[in-house]
Amino acid sequence: MHDAARRLGLVTIQDMLTALIRAIEYPPESIRVIEVPEIRRLGGKG
Amino acid sequence: MSHHIVVIGSTGYLGSRLIPRLVERGHTVTAVVRPGSRAIAAQGCRVVQADPLDKASLTPHLHAGDTVVQLVGVPKPAPWKGPQFRAVDLVAGRASIDAAQAAGVDHFVYVSVAHPAPIMKDYIAVRRECEDRLRLPACVRQSSGPGISWAPAPGIATGVSPHGDDTVYA
Numbered sequence: 001m002h003d004a005a006r007r008l009g010l011v012t013i014q015d016m017l018t019a020l021i022r023a024i025e026y027p028p029e030s031i032r033v034i035e036v037p038e039i040r041r042l043g044g045k046g
Numbered sequence: 047m048s049h050h051i052v053v054i055g056s057t058g059y060l061g062s063r064l065i066p067r068l069v070e071r072g073h074t075v076t077a078v079v080r081p082g083s084r085a086i087a088a089q090g091c092r093v094v095q096a097d098p099l100d101k102a103s104l105t106p107h108l109h110a111g112d113t114v115v116q117l118v119g120v121p122k123p124a125p126w127k128g129p130q131f132r133a134v135d136l137v138a139g140r141a142s143i144d145a146a147q148a149a150g151v152d153h154f155v156y157v158s159v160a161h162p163a164p165i166m167k168d169y170i171a172v173r174r175e176c177e178d179r180l181r182l183p184a185c186v187r188q189s190s191g192p193g194i195s196w197a198p199a200p201g202i203a204t205g206v207s208p209h210g211d212d213t214v215y216a
Contacts, residue, residue: 017067020155024049028153
């Protein structure tokens with residue numbers, strides 16, 4: 001299940017919330033797109 | 047640094063979990079709720095009522111300096127919900143983007159979708175259209191000159207949880 005989730009690009013709710021908070025607290029100069037690998041990385045740091 | 051954050055779609059799967067964390071971190075949060083949903087709004091935030099599908103209803107609640115987080119979407123997205131995506135996700139996305147631009151909002155956070163599941167083509171098409179709207183020159187901050195101060199930060203992922211509360215599609 002875990003491997004399948006990763007293949008499908010699933011992330012955990014905790015990863016999502018951490019990434020959203022990061023996006024909110026660090027506004028970009030113009031446009032920033034946070035892709036799945038970064039969402040996972042940020043969540044891992046959370 | 048404390049931010050003033052307006053969450054549109056504040057009572058849903060992501061919004062209801064995000065707001066308490068933002069409040070806990072010292073941010074000032076305004077939750078936009080539909081009429082009748084005030085009772086289920088998160089604690090610790092200011093609550094305002096507006097129609098998330100209507101720019102004119104949203105605009106008075108948005109201001110220069112705000113960060114707007116747009117989380118409106120059809121619950122539990124599925125391939126057969128194309129008409130709902132266009133009626134809710136797309137209309138709400140357009141309304142909030144246009145309202146934020148009209149209000150001179152500084153920062154717009156949009157939850158989009160990664161594209162690993164072609165079966166969700168209607169959902170992807172709707173999210174992509176909103177991303178394209180955010181990329182319009184009128185929506186993007188122009189250097190540091192005065193007068194134009196709107197910077198969207200689209201991207202991240204979508205908020206579907208078909209497997210309970212620990213995973214979301216991205």
